[in-house]
Amino acid sequence: MVKMENNKLPRQVYTFLKEKGIREQDVLYTAQTDLNAEGEFADGYLVLTKDVLGIIQAPAAEDRVHSFRGSSLLKAELTEDTVYEEDAQEPDREEWSAQFVEIDRLERLWIENGVGCNLLVGKWEDREHCLTMFTHLQKRSLAKLTRGIEQMKRGGSPDFDAEADEYCPKCGRMYPDRARRVCPNCMDKHNVFFRVFRYFKPYRVNFVIMMATIAVTALLNLIWPYLNGNILYNKVLAKDPEFLSGIGLKPDSFVTALLMLVLAMVATKLVLLLFGILQGVLTARMVIGVVRDLKKDIFRKMGQLSISFYRSRQTGGLMTRVLSDANRITGFFVDDAPFFLVHALTMVATIVVMFAMNPWMALIAVVMLPILFGLNRYLRPRIWVMFGRRHRAERSMNSLINDNLTGSRVVKSFGQEKKEIQRFEGSSRRLKEAEIAISYRQNWFQLVYGGARELASMAIWALGVYFIMSGSGEEMQLGTLITFVGYVGQLQGPMNFFARIPNRWADSMNSAQRIFEIIDAVPEVLEAQKPRRLEQPEGDIELDNVTFGYEVNRPVLKDVNLHIPAGSMVGIVGRSGAGKTTLVNLISRMYDVQEGEIRIDGIPIRELSFNDLRRNVAMVSQETYIFMGTVAENIAYANQGADLKEIMRAAKLAGAHEFIMRMPDGYDTRIGSSGRELSGGERQRISIARAILANPKILILDEATASVDTETERVIQKALNYLVQGRTTISIAHRLSTLRDADYLVVIDHGKVTEQGTHQELFALKGTYYKLQELQTKALQLKGEIGG
């Protein structure tokens, strides 16, 4: 856990190595470990030269802070009474133990993943040795070590390329997404702001009008207390002759003046009301438009992103988050941003007016302001925590309900209604508690904050009354006081606004950033810069030393070599989980291989244009998917232009025609969610029809007929036989009878091709295929024997 720079170990280690006869310049790669065999934190160092692997183990170090990935930021902030590595003494190498393993002797070196701890295991002289142990923190660098040694043993030179930084160089925060390298703290918020602003561009007239109405509203709000207090009480009711003549009335016509004032006040309120409505309408129009435009961009992008993008984020959560992000952004731009200037101006103007009216009272008001402001800033986050809690309680209740609705059949069939009700009660109790906590907090907030506010306004009243009574302030009259208090109240709005604006700003900019992250995301599976076309493909597929794993250190396919000649039909068999689906996913480029290459007609698929690849490779996958829509629409999914006759023909070939015709609305029956339910086999046949209609050069069937009865399967196979003419077909099946027409077969086991050849060849080999075949043909017999 010592901080490493360019994979450098502490000086002591090199001194230690020198004593053991290893020179620093011979070191190719170093890594660290952090556990010992007793399961305690302990430093360890791995050193690789071209001849040996050195494993150094220091004694346990439990009295030190152990920092896992991403926590360096916190480390800088905390100065508790804990000892950090930097402050710790140089390790004492007297107590170190070391083991050196010659690379030549080492047969194999690998990592075994535990739950909280991984082992580095080496094998030599037919024995497996546990070399060292480490947490997941160190896994990446050790995986690199094992890969490097593997490369060395194969006679190549290891590549220990440096990894990309995962911390923001400015503030040390970890990038939320290592691939994107955007620091949420240091990102250019202004840039994001203006980018969002562009979405408002089509509505600029709207926006300008809105700003204008807001400004007018603010102005009128500023005038209101003046009319209501100063003018009403001090001028009109006090029959101030100067005032009357000032507005061009006769000195005694104060009734007219009163009428005019009332009219003016009514007009003011009316304008305020009208503008309020206008603002509402403009806002609604703009929000809907902007959110729609944002979502449109997002959906467009989502279609292009690769599967692993979705796998690394939960899709359901992703969608709701995107939608709420979009709403939050527009909320900020519509509800907050336009008011910024207005509130700032109102605040300044109000304070100036207040000082002009009575400096002493204004001073009190101005002193009270920061106190109230601080109180507001301090108390509110606590309420937000509560809101977060309620949100989580709500979410968990919703997912419970969802679970119960989708799984209602299982619940009922096992008679678990009572237990589910109990679960629900627990969940709804938690929601209730969260609600209660919120209202408790809110009341408390009201009490404290409201109390402080009342106190402030009372102080102003008291001072005002004192001024009036003592007559010291000549300007102070009842009307002035009322106006003044009105202004103090007027300050509340801007104050609340400024108390919450920093959070709203940060939140909305983060939301915006997240959305732009999706809009800007670079798909992991990328189309080549200058894609090569594949207009008239032969359908010849070649896999060359293909290695692939969903996780870095767990290859699912290892060094797979395979050649599937154009026009042939190949069957793939193997145990469940052997990697069959993975293999075909690579051919259709749902994922990119980690090592090796896949070629179609001799062209690496990385260089092919997506359009051509997708058009020429169609897959019926293990998990069928039926879209919302009619049967016909579902079949024509990949070929929108197909006419009804073609759709019908495809359905016939897929053995789907008959059951479709038995449905009341035939090809126009609505299926998919909210539509009619189909059986597993029926869904599969629709999927096959879809692939047939797509008319690809390479057809991949992944357990495409697994849920179909043998008789129907036979029909589909006949149809396929007729169809596969001049087409390359890869068919995966557990039921070997499905593959009886295959030209040859490939057996995959543990991610490797273990056998390949024709039926006869494999049968004669007496390996896995033979075993499977025997098992299936003699299954019944076998069952009888066991039973007896």
Added chain:
Amino acid sequence: MSGTGVGHGPEGPGGHGPGGPGGRGQGGPKGPGGRGPGAGEFEDFQLSQMEKETEEMLRVRYLNDENAVFERTGTGFLSLRVGEEFYPRVVVVRMFPFSDKDEFISIRTAEERSREIGIVEKMSQVSGETARMLEEQLTLRYFTPVIEKIIKIKDEYGFAYWNVVTDHGACNFTIRMGGNSVIHLSDVRILIMDIDENRFEIPDINRLTPAERKKLDLFL
């Protein structure tokens, strides 16, 4: 359980390689085909072999001091002798790591696709030395610091940074917010997974101080 137990014909334990070497390195197309007698015999043999394997998959074998001998290999692992079978290295795995960590311990072969050799039903049913040996292996595999004190939790931009004291000393770690990083094993027991999937546990939140629980509020 009929007499299919052990050492069947020429294949013996090597057939499905408890020693590990069979499963890993070689494989290859010619692997299994190489050995074995003539075709006719072979067919019969394969069948009974398959039968045996199926039966073995269904069988539950409990290991205890009478039928099993565990030994340290001196290379950091355990070996196991059950009757005539010998496994130079076994892997020890809990079946119910959360609900009952000292019961139902599965003893497995060390291949990549490991197979269950037997089950130790209760740790208390084996001798102290055996239990200690198994415990050593389990401690490593399930390394999970237990949080005793929460000093600080800071959440920011989608991550929460924790500073805690555990039974293995003070730790700083980072979790992703909003995902499934905090798992409620029961009403009071929490499992926390950091961004690398390192695990931390709070066995009973009621044993924390109110101030510490308040810091946890974000996740409860």
